[in-house]
Amino acid sequence: MSIAFIDLQAQRRRLGGKIEAAVMAAVESGAWVMGPPVRQFEDELAAFGQAKHALGCANGTDALVLPLMAWGLRTGDAVFVPSFTFTATAEVVPWLGCTPIFVDVDPKTYNMDPQKLEAAIEAVKAEGRLRPRVVIAVDLFGQPADYPVIRAICDRHDMKLISDSAQGFGCTLNGVHPLKWADITTTSFFPAKPLGCYGDGGAVLTDDADLAEEMDSLRVHGKVVAKDMQGRSFDHDPKYLAMRIGMNSRLDTLQAAILIEKLKVFPEEIEWRNRIAARYNEHLAPHVAAVPHVIKGGVSVWAQYTIEHDDRAGLIDHLKAEGVPTAVYYPVPMHMQPAYQRFPQGAGGLPVTERLKDRVLSLPMHADLDEATQDRVIAAVASYKG
Numbered sequence: 543m544s545i546a547f548i549d550l551q552a553q554r555r556r557l558g559g560k561i562e563a564a565v566m567a568a569v570e571s572g573a574w575v576m577g578p579p580v581r582q583f584e585d586e587l588a589a590f591g592q593a594k595h596a597l598g599c600a601n602g603t604d605a606l607v608l609p610l611m612a613w614g615l616r617t618g619d620a621v622f623v624p625s626f627t628f629t630a631t632a633e634v635v636p637w638l639g640c641t642p643i644f645v646d647v648d649p650k651t652y653n654m655d656p657q658k659l660e661a662a663i664e665a666v667k668a669e670g671r672l673r674p675r676v677v678i679a680v681d682l683f684g685q686p687a688d689y690p691v692i693r694a695i696c697d698r699h700d701m702k703l704i705s706d707s708a709q710g711f712g713c714t715l716n717g718v719h720p721l722k723w724a725d726i727t728t729t730s731f732f733p734a735k736p737l738g739c740y741g742d743g744g745a746v747l748t749d750d751a752d753l754a755e756e757m758d759s760l761r762v763h764g765k766v767v768a769k770d771m772q773g774r775s776f777d778h779d780p781k782y783l784a785m786r787i788g789m790n791s792r793l794d795t796l797q798a799a800i801l802i803e804k805l806k807v808f809p810e811e812i813e814w815r816n817r818i819a820a821r822y823n824e825h826l827a828p829h830v831a832a833v834p835h836v837i838k839g840g841v842s843v844w845a846q847y848t849i850e851h852d853d854r855a856g857l858i859d860h861l862k863a864e865g866v867p868t869a870v871y872y873p874v875p876m877h878m879q880p881a882y883q884r885f886p887q888g889a890g891g892l893p894v895t896e897r898l899k900d901r902v903l904s905l906p907m908h909a910d911l912d913e914a915t916q917d918r919v920i921a922a923v924a925s926y927k928g
């Protein structure tokens with residue numbers, strides 16, 4: 543039996559009947575866009591994520607641009623992002639004419655290094671060309687960024703904080719979700735993410751009622767929302783009044799129906815993922831240069847299980863021969879990507895990111911990884927004598 547890197551079919555078999563019933567009910571209802579399951583899922587997502595408001599949207603990339611649009615970001619604004627992340631984190635910034643500034647990461651957690659963030663913000667301020675407005679911290683591979691420290695930096699510089707939790711949604715720090723510190727948490731329901739649907743989907747979570755209302759309008763072409771109606775009368779259906787320049791970014795009813803079922807088992811799956819990760823840590827530590835290090839007080843949702851190795855290429859070949867699939871996240875950090883090289887880097891460059899890109903390797907990880915299969919992965923890593 544070949545080993546899957548992420549076995550989504552195993553989860554499908556486990557939840558099968560329930561998801562099929564939910565899908566058929568959504569199809570038969572005919573309410574295919576913004577049907578009742580969307581609102582139900584948003585309410586349940588907000589409860590799970592300890593947030594006052596949750597809104598679905600089309601994907602995790604739109605989830606990142608929605609708050610930037612709502613805050614009115616424009617040319618001349620600087621947004622601080624890690625370089626060691628998936629493209630989407632920085633991609634939305636130039637969409638609005640703003641400038642991403644790439645910040646290095648912590649060598650152990652791989653998340654944004656707060657000290658380097660502050661140095662980057664101060665350098666931008668000293669130069670005086672761009673206005674520091676927003677920090678996007680990424681919960682890379684599933685674990686929370688160092689939010690208490692990053693929040694304090696944002697407060698000092700009067701900046702907004704987004705937690706890009708596409709990989710980390712469900713993670714906690716000292717028992718609470720990143721939203722305790724961030725102005726907004728964004729996530730993706732791309733199938734391979736810890737909480738995934740059967741296609742594209744995303745969501746934003748916030749305690750800020752005004753921000754939620756702005757984003758609710760923006761995701762549906764800038765439609766009229768309650769605050770726009772105050773003190774006005776309409777001689778036509780206000781539904782067709784565009785109050786702001788928005789977009790079309792809705793979560794499909796079908797995907798919401800699927801996610802309602804998946805959210806029910808998500809807390810248990812997070813426990814399974816943590817048990818699997820602990821087992822990997824215990825057995826792999828003697829054989830690799832580094833096993834994952836989770837921030838003190840943090841609980842990861844383990845979007846990836848990522849090790850470091852001095853001879854990564856040799857280990858990849860060996861594992862391939864043993865039937866063990868692997869992946870490298872990320873071989874080319876954002877600041878080295880052709881489309882992003884022209885954007886500024888934080889003071890001191892990105893030496894940690896540039897070192898990690900040659901050393902990291904992700905192993906099979908998903909909630910349904912059974913011990914026998916995991917033992918094969920462990921044995922294959924342990925048998926490499928490169």
Ligand SMILES: *Cc1c(COP(=O)(O)O)cnc(C)c1O
Nearest residue numbers: 601602603628630631708730732
């Ligand atoms: C997957 C991902 C996104 C984007 O999500 P999509 O739903 O694919 O648009 C954003 N940020 C990070 C860190 C991601 O891993």
